[in-house]
Amino acid sequence: MGLGSLFKRKDKQPSKQEPTIEFDAELKANLDQNLETLEIMLEKPNDLVIRPFSLGSQDHRCAVVYIDGLVDKQEINNNILKNLQYYAEEQELPTNSHALLDEIESDLVSIGDVSKGKTLDELSFALLYGSAILYVDGVDQALMFDLKGWEMRAIEEPVTESLIRGPREGFIENLRTNMILIRRHIRDPNLRFKTYQIGRRSKKNLVVTYIEGVIHPDIVKEVNRRLKTIDLDDAPESGYVEEWIEDSFLSPFPQLANTERPDRVATSLLQGKIAIMLDGTPFVLVAPVTLGNMLQSPEDYYERWLIGTFLRFLRYGGAFLAMFLPSLYIALVSYNPGLIPAKLAFSIAATREGVPFPAAIEAFIMAFTMELLREAGARLPKTIGQTIGIVGGLVIGDAAVQAGIVSPIMVIVVAVTAIASFAIPSYSATISFRLIRFGFMLAASFLGLYGVILVYIMINIHIVNLKSIGVPYSSPFAPSFFHDWKDLVLRTPVTMRTRRPAYMQTVDKKSRNKEKS
Template sequence: MGLGSFFKRRQKQQSNKRPSIEFPDHLNKNLDKNLETIETMLEKPNDLVIRKFSLGQENHRCAVVFIDGLADKQQINSNVLKNLQLLSEKKELNHNRNELLNEIEKELVSTGDVERGKTLDEVSFALLYGSAILYLDGISQVLILDVKGWETRSIEEPITETLIRGPREGFIEDLRTNMMLIRRNIRDPNLRFQTHQVGRRSKKNLVVSYVEGIVHPDILKEVNRRLETIDLDDAPESGFIEQWIEDSFLSPFPQLSNTERPDKVATALLQGKIAIILDGTPFVLIAPVTLGNTLQSPEDYYERWLIGTFLRVLRYGAAFLAMFLPSLYIALVSYHQGMVPSKLAFSIAATREGVPFPAAIEAIIMGLTMELLREAGARLPKTIGQTIGIVGGLVIGDAAVQAGVVSPIMVIVVAVTAIASFSIPAYSVAISFRLVRFGFMLAAAFLGLYGIILVYIMINIHIVNLKSIGVPYSSPFAPSFFQDWKDLVLRAPITMRTKRPSYVQPDDDKSADKGEN
């Protein structure tokens, strides 16, 4: 079939589509017309439930409309329908429809949250978000009843951020549950939740959380401004929000932090930062962040300061190895053999005898192989994923050495690099370091140590110019905030951490008074 006939058939199909129907903006006073409008808009789906009934001796016609599976039938039956039918039989109802609707709202409906709706947009959004709509014939208003009751996942330990010591609860996909977890950690009346809607068609709720009196107003204003510019059909995960509001989409480094841990979000809010919670995902965004924040873990604070400092220094060393170790091996073996001790140089030369590839090609092949194994292990079922990652690496590495494709020292270098990258707490940061590592390897292959230094300078220039919601990404290193160095590479004792981070410019910079500790 040619392209001409395809386009002709396509045009014919489009011409046969039913014309779009324009719906009125405001509700009608006639009950039947309102029900017909909502049925036509949704094309009479099987899960749309319409329950018609009459109230009192005057037979006021009413209807309750909800989506089966989104709304809680038990709440509708016990708190709405049962109350309306029983109580309307015991008392004389008002003949005035406006006053009758007020009476129903205040006396006859026992749901927790009841709102008025006047437009079709309000009704359709509430209906598709799990609310029930109470129609009364003869009035162009409805009652929106909060009876959401869809199935949710139970609160479990976060999978991506496991700790040895710390809380075992994590966020889930339900927005209200996540807000509850934050409120339970911060029982401050100044805790605020601002609601936005994202997605032209999905209309998902997005909540900006902060502590008034701590957060800097300019940072809060900038976050809200960027969120209001989001123009998408749907935002299925907070990663869409992160990519939309970040400062530089060309940077390999994440400019917002994501977490499943309520305790981590609570700590960030009390430091003067902002949390962005999207309905439908357990990952909450934290802004602004710095490079130093990406190498910190909540467990640093749950252990004594000596242990926390040791773990953090170890993590910085692991980040260095994850980025530089393969490139240093390539540079030393290919260009700067004189910098290697003689015995080690002879050992490396002996292991590389018969290897057909130069050190750079060898390192890139093994690095890509490890990345493939890591990706395969992440996508496979949990029961065999870890086994494939570990056993596959050992088998492939041993087979490659036996075949003379790579040297044993190269296998050691790649293994140490992989282990070091696993010690980085944030998954998105670990991926960034792994990506940057290949840039260092290519630079070392062409220019040796000079290439590594040039790329390192370029990355430092990029980091110094990078910002997270207007806050310098390299702070408190540059610009320097010496007060914040107590919680950067070192983790000072809790009694010395009396001020909030200076780089977020909190309105209230004191987190505690020494006399109260």
């Protein structure tokens, strides 16, 4: 029996016509009708709690409605139900239902965040986002009390960004907590938080934060324009937002940075950048970014400037090795052996004796195996993943050499490449460099060093034309802002950094009140 016949058979069965619910419909002045409409819309879930009660000598019929598990029930009992019942016994309540609702809002409940709702859409969103709803019979409005009380993860050290020195606190999945963490770092009255709702069905809160008077206004306008174009049912993670608003979806390079560290976000805001926080994820987006930002870490500024500069040199060297080392090995061994010193060439030739594959195939096999081990280690539990990554690499590498499938020098090249990629602080940038590496290897397999140089030129052309929220991705290299080179590859002393990045075109250009010449 096919699906078509199954559906036809179901259609022949009589079905009860459900009433149509219009979300933008306004509330009625009848309590029973409003509660019935709400139950029909949600199909009477088990976690929907409706607590009816009466107030005063006039027996005003009321009801408190909330979703169990999303609100703090202690707050409802102490600050709503007890307060209303106490005042109803001790004082004379208004006889008019509208006046009663206004008095409850202004005097009878001790809750800070209270607002009125008139439409079913307003009330349903508030209810599903952790608010309690108070209905009063005879009133076509309801009160919404913000009493979010669901379980949340405690503030912990960032998982994906390990650190040696610096604040050991990271963002969590709660949006309000993340906003507080930023306010703790920046106590500037010009710090702005603008809230949006994205997701036609999830209706998640998204907050854009920046420092007014520092950031260029055009960046704020452009980010707001792009966010308003988002049309999704749900955005479960900030990666959805990143992919939607980035300048080029075909580029392998990340055009927005993501981080779990509040100190990194605070530093970016002070540089004139903008941060995007989505409820339900600890990863905050930062824009605009440049290629140089991907090789920087907040810890560069927590150590003395000589140490920070040395660490940056290591990262740039690691990025170079992660992209070029396997392709250079292929090109030199297969096409340009004359460029290798004689003793090293003889040593490589001796280690490759008996290997059945050419250098290119050998390199691709080992590079693919290493990527497979890395991905497997990332997906397994932590206690097992690290063991698989280390033991698997050692065992497979040694077994491949003993079997004569690959040469020992190839194992060294792949191991150094993997270690170099770990030095890059941005996970997204690391994946980009690993992906580009295969392009270099493929070009080196066909054209040798000429292929490597051609791909390198193509990537530079792409980077120069790439933008992040309208800011050139290659800044401050090209276009050149020589003053910004003090904090690019070098990490000059803090006393010498007197201006914000020039490529950001900030309104307040000075990061200190007095600039030293």
